[in-house]
Amino acid sequence: MDTVSVRYIVDDVVAAVAFYTEHLGFGVDIDGSPGFAALSLGPLRLLVKATRGPGGASQVMPDGRVPEPGGWNRIQLPVDDLASEVDRLRGAGVRFRNDVVVGRGGCQILLEDPAGNLVELFQPASR
Template sequence: MSSTDNTVAVRYLVDDVAAAVSFYVEHLGFEVEMDRSPGFAALRRGALRLLVNAPGGPGGASQAMPDGSRPEPGGWNRFQIEVADLGAEVERLRAAGVAFRNEIVAGRGGAQILAEDPSGNLVELFEPA
């Protein structure tokens, strides 16, 4: 990576690559860079490159660990998307059928909520204070 490249890549394992592509493009404003469904797709939103892989494929991202465990979708790790009006964004996404893991939580730095993609991977929507 060159010093002028500010792209950050995140990889999520998903149950269904096509459903993940649809979710991120339709609901969160990502663009498709490459779609090799059913096994892999690369999406972009600004400086974020999101790689989505189906588990169990031939790629290195889904290979078994030395103890035999296999990578799988879901969990608590997430990336954050900053929004100007969290309440309105949540209302829009709920109307579109997007699932949330929690309700809006407010803290010193702002407010957040955790949206789930179709495989249970999290996206934190954040409105700064």
């Protein structure tokens, strides 16, 4: 598989496109604003869909639940220098859900897109 697609439900597609392109280096493949956009970063294709509007990703489920942004699932983006990325993004006013966490495999931090969807920045441990 050359490309992996992930779909995020967002409140504002225009704000999501700006966030991912300006702060994380994604390119825009399809800009169907205000309801949908397809973004890419390497082999990752990120599909952002508005909570309102036509289309399968925003329709009410048979049990009455409505797709909404947020939660704990996330995409993980590898970085070479987590500390400098955190400083750069904090300087740009990006919201973080936590502080840097250090584990056996490396260190990570969770940031939120404008709708509250998570992105994990991960720096592998030196081996």
